[in-house]
Amino acid sequence: MQDLFNKRKAKIDSFNKSRKKKEFVPKEIPEYMFRNCPHCNFSISYREWIDELYVCSRCGYHLRISANERIRQICDRDTYYEIDAKVTTVNEHDFEGYDEKLDIAQRSTGLSEAVVCGVGRINGIKAVVCAMDSNFMMGSMGGVVGEKITKSIEYATSRRLPIIIATASGGARMQEGIISLMQMAKTSAALKRHSDKGLLYMTLITDPTTGGVSASYAMLGDIIIAEPNALIGFAGKRVIEKTVNETLPPQFQRSEFMLEKGFIDLIVERRDLKSTITKLLILHGVK
Amino acid sequence: MQDLFNKRKAKIDSFNKSRKKKEFVPKEIPEYMFRNCPHCNFSISYREWIDELYVCSRCGYHLRISANERIRQICDRDTYYEIDAKVTTVNEHDFEGYDEKLDIAQRSTGLSEAVVCGVGRINGIKAVVCAMDSNFMMGSMGGVVGEKITKSIEYATSRRLPIIIATASGGARMQEGIISLMQMAKTSAALKRHSDKGLLYMTLITDPTTGGVSASYAMLGDIIIAEPNALIGFAGKRVIEKTVNETLPPQFQRSEFMLEKGFIDLIVERRDLKSTITKLLILHGVK
Amino acid sequence: MDYKDYENLINKLLEQKSKTNDEKEKEAIDNEVKRMMMFAGENLTAWDRVYIARHKDRPKAYDYIKKLFPDFIELHGDRYFGDDNAIVTGLATFHDMPVTIIAQAKGKTTEENIIRNFGMANPEGYRKAIRIAKQAEKFNRPIITFVDTSGAYPGKGAEERGQAEAIAECLFEFSTLKTVVICVVIGEGGSGGALALSIGDKIIMLENAIYSILSPEGFASILWKDETRAKEASERMKLTSFDLKNLGIVDEIIKEPLGGAQYDFEDLIKRLDRSIYNSISELEKVRMNTLINRRYEKYRKIGAYE
Amino acid sequence: MDYKDYENLINKLLEQKSKTNDEKEKEAIDNEVKRMMMFAGENLTAWDRVYIARHKDRPKAYDYIKKLFPDFIELHGDRYFGDDNAIVTGLATFHDMPVTIIAQAKGKTTEENIIRNFGMANPEGYRKAIRIAKQAEKFNRPIITFVDTSGAYPGKGAEERGQAEAIAECLFEFSTLKTVVICVVIGEGGSGGALALSIGDKIIMLENAIYSILSPEGFASILWKDETRAKEASERMKLTSFDLKNLGIVDEIIKEPLGGAQYDFEDLIKRLDRSIYNSISELEKVRMNTLINRRYEKYRKIGAYE
């Protein structure tokens, strides 16, 4: 047991060390020189994908990106450092197959969990920035994700900093059961304390943000920004279709739809994201 | 000018004096011994109307009642006294025909204005109670109504009393123009101060409550009670029908409909009104 | 053999009993029924509790309200969009003290369930809960919530009107509500829809109630793509009152009569009444800041890692 | 002759001018136009101002926003039901200071008016305004509202979703909002729908804007059962900026160029900018309690009788 923990800890430590060097080598680089746009099928060189922030230069489709790439796009170079990066599960999860799944997710993403939390500067303005990674077990929220998010919020509260969370999550981490559910309460309560201090919380909702993450911190931003065409909702489309016995339109639960329904403040394209966040920080008196 | 004012003042004074004696002779007594229910056409003796609080014993239809009758039904006998009863227009209203209309309304109702405001006890519990009278120029709200309501709210605030307002109004007093409109702001602001002191405000919405009164104090109760089948809305039915070009169902804007739409806490029949108000006062810690 | 199978057997025995005139046979049946009840009731699996928690005869929120708060006055509406019958809110006196009730109300009959949407709330239900809770705060009334839902309603309109936002807002607002909040899980406590009304200073759970991240069927379907493995899922989900007490999520378990709450409801009510009363009395002595901090810590420590 | 008739004459003269090559005639027309503009513009009746206030070419909220707040970021939605395009809300910097904008936005074209529902808000518009205003309070941003609506939308859905409640809530919340609120009446200020966004510390009104309990047409229709007597009604309604200043409802009038705001918008903007800036600077010096008390007294004294 303790062995397992040490092993994982060592792995993460070594990853953290190695990451420093690799920071500006986006890991989205595919094996092939070209990657087609999943939406319009246009063939785009990976150099262009990188330059265009993983937005299709032809149709504007926003590719899902990793947590680290997200942070690179938002924060000033060399200003971001993780807080409580090493938080990881100390309990043995007795749910069959979970450890293996975690292990695979960790290896394939190079992350210890589905969220990266830290402090950085955005055009010089200091802020806590958390980014979820949908490549890590669909960005599902278990105890560690909830804990890291909560610690980040508490960090922001105690230092009177704004916090920005980029969400990307399929919902709760089923394997952790009720512990996972309770993270909704924990993160929301931490945000209430942050808000009561008059501090700014912005959410950046990215594709997909559903289930327990949508029904907690994703929807609690003073300002809720969404990327174009991101899926945002509580229940899954299939569940809803089964419940109401009708086929839902393709725009259902998408950013543009949810803006019309009154739940999104603004939709921002990736190329304007950093400048918009900066302006919003300034407009909220953050310096 | 001053003459006119003195004349009206004298009239009101004499009315106020005379009212003391007449207090328990309901003025709804019709000239004939029987009055048919306007809803089911059942013939009911006026003795029965009085005994049944002007509710049809056959179909339950709630007749519109005067402000004084409302107060009689809510407050303990001999406990109610008016506050600022003499507030009346000192300015000459230069709107043609308005003085005459006021005069007729005053003569026919025996009231100085469309609302009676005062303090009484409800099963022993002290409360400010205001009742509007739809017989007085359709219960329209002009400067005097707004002023009397505001003074009553301020009285309740300063003495830490709950306030109950029974609304019955066709809306703003057109003849007073913008002054009338501003009463919405004035009364709402007074209620905000009352609420910020942690005090209880209950509205009793009676038929009809529309326009400026509905869009101000009628809808601001901590608890909003409605009488059955009362008309409650902002815009008039004909205006809406003209706007949307369809015929509205008969239950549209009625208490039961508005409860379903989430704007009414509870519908209470007249015979249960006093006991319900009493219970609600107690449940809000008023003694 | 599941509890449900015993129940079927018992029902058959009782039917047999009603047809016979033989006093001896009747007595034998009674003894057998008793024995089976004892055996089945004392060896309940998680899956059995799922069955009992959802049982159509199990008392629903309104049954508790009627017994515990006979002078209950229902208050309606969210003041935005509608009045959601899946969540019932109102005021009552409890041991001479004004209290606010917020309850997820399943129906007992099909007709009632249609009106109550089978206890699955829409956003307006959660918004009504927030409105009523804020009034409780304003007037210093303790709040008692009753949790009994398979989850928030996954409907089209619910999504359009912000189910996620409404639930999040509940979690947000209840976390610092300046009044004592007691939550009682009486039946099914499923997913965020149940969690929204479970943020309080004391969580009481009936012995056979369940509480989980989602239904065992949904769990099996998501993890194993096989809804029929719900029974298996339930055994792993730690959804019984005992599991949740061990995890520190539930503070107190109210023992149920053999077979479930409906078998001796009066007695259960007596014990629940005492438990709620004691909880409020105790918590009302705590300074408000301390209460809010403790509430925060209660949730804060769940899933906290070094 | 109404202002509208002069406008028609002028338009005809200008058309005539465009067809001639005779320089002398052109000059004569220019002089005549000038003379007529002067005469008409300096003798405006209330009904003329109603016409000008509603003029399709009159600058609308978006025109003011573009000029006064070039870095405006629009924020959407009430977080309950929808995003109402009849009310536009957002943030901007104004003289290096973050401000919140809440504006009733009529359109200039039919297409835009259909999107903006002709500037007539639904309840979600007022609820968006409240949400954005409360954020302004949280982050200490002054609020600038732009009032331009014939009234709240009298639609079926608007009633069902609580138009009355939404407006009342605006009046209630704005009355103690702990931040400076400046209201600018730029066009039509009609009924409770306009009042909802007119609760502030300083009410600025453009010279030719109107503000009234309802439209002159509605007024005539209610009082005299005759909509066609709107012109007569307008003269009695005290709806001009000068009337409202006399009544103590409006604090400052911004003079418009001859013929209305569109004839020299740049100049108007310059003066409006200065007026808003001065108002905020002055009011920001006032202690918050004093500000709120003064705001209360401002409305308190209207229609106060002995």
Ligand SMILES: [Zn+2]
């Ligand atoms: Zn593409």
Ligand SMILES: [Zn+2]
């Ligand atoms: Zn009748």
